[in-house]
Amino acid sequence: MPRSTVITLLFAGAVGTSCGLDMPTGSASTPSPFESAAASRAVASAIGRTPLPSGFPILPGASPVALADDDHGLIAAWSSDRLGSAAYDFYVDALPRAGYEIVGTYPGGDVALIRFQVSGGIWQVVSLPRDGRQRIEVRLDRP
């Protein structure tokens, strides 16, 4: 007799941290998140790139890197000396906290990828080793 039916980024990470998207590094002062996001939107708009929303979580200690002009799906990129799963673990936690619903997680050896919902579509966070450091990208979804 069947007894029963089957039962069966820290916001603070962005605060005080420069988004720095598409911007050269080495600024003498760290802009506020609002100023940084506004600047990134202006630069992104100038080259037709999708801007990163203000307040988007950033792995603490990660440095923004220049984006290739021919990669229009790339929204932002950083480099970190925290190799391994630190970036993936950070974004699995931080994206939902920042209001982004994760729709798929794909950890791996050399690559970890998180797909998440933004208004109007799906984006990806991609974490992978590059030149002895960990590269973190935010980009438009691709198969």
Place this chain on the structure above:
Amino acid sequence: MSPRSLRAAASALLQLALVCWGVGPAVAADDYTLPFSDPGVSLSYGVDRDRTVGRQLDWTGQVWLDGSPHYGRVYDQHTGVDYPMALRSDVAAAKDGTVVDVEGGFGTTQFGAFGNFIRVAHADGRQTLYYHLASATDGGIGAAVGEDVAAGERIGRSGCSGNCSGAHLHFELLTWNSKTGAWVPSDPLAERRWTTWPGRIAFDADYVRESNGGTEVIQRGQTITHWVEFRNSGGRPWRNAGTGRVELATWDPAAHASAFRAADWPDTWLATYLDTASVAPDTTGRFTFGLKGSPAAGSYSESFNLLAESVHWFDWGRLGGYYVPITVSNVPHNVPPP
């Protein structure tokens, strides 16, 4: 939709795509099982079957020329199959075999090199590798060199040791290349070597029906025959002999001595084996056993669960929490009152 349900949907689509691309069940070898038993685990990345840098051939037969990661398919130069698994999740042997190598000295999340692993040799001449396991001191290594392991048996726990960008199991199926004298990774997904696919665990069952769905009334000292049928909803065939033999045993607590043991029970806690030699996935198997009215007159119940011998118990909840209500009577059943 939750990540898990999305993964399940993606898994189903990938399976459908596999069939559509002509490498479907008709050519399945079906001789290895998934190296875990959690039905929520799905595929992150498969083997890159093209060794050219920047050019990927995924398990569905699609070629990618961009060198980019493609979730659910492949990333460049990948030699195994990656499954997302939370740290310290159970990892199971994919086939009967013997452990030939282990490493457990890396930290559970220590980055760099191979990390912790278990290597198992199989009778078909192949070997399987389970990478990025938790440290030995963290329970990551559950079998020793020389130890025989059965398909579906837990051999360790997952981690993120070695070259790992997020907690997962990296599984490799290795084939010996006699020309080069080296082990080379092959693609179990493209070869359809799984007896089960993401979303389907090795041993699982659903309740179907039984000889008496109500209360069994047994005259004290007498024995009645009872049978129950379960659908094999797992990924492996059920057998009634050898390692992994499927048995019906007492439950709640597991393997307790039953007061209703009849003469046909193999043991005090073991009611019976599967009636037939084998039951394929998606078909129904019957278990027939006696119940003896040994206790004093009164109302009782006896719970049962399925067990894959030397592997693991089934999920009792999936069996509907199976039990038999029993009334032991001092008078013969169905005798009209005077």
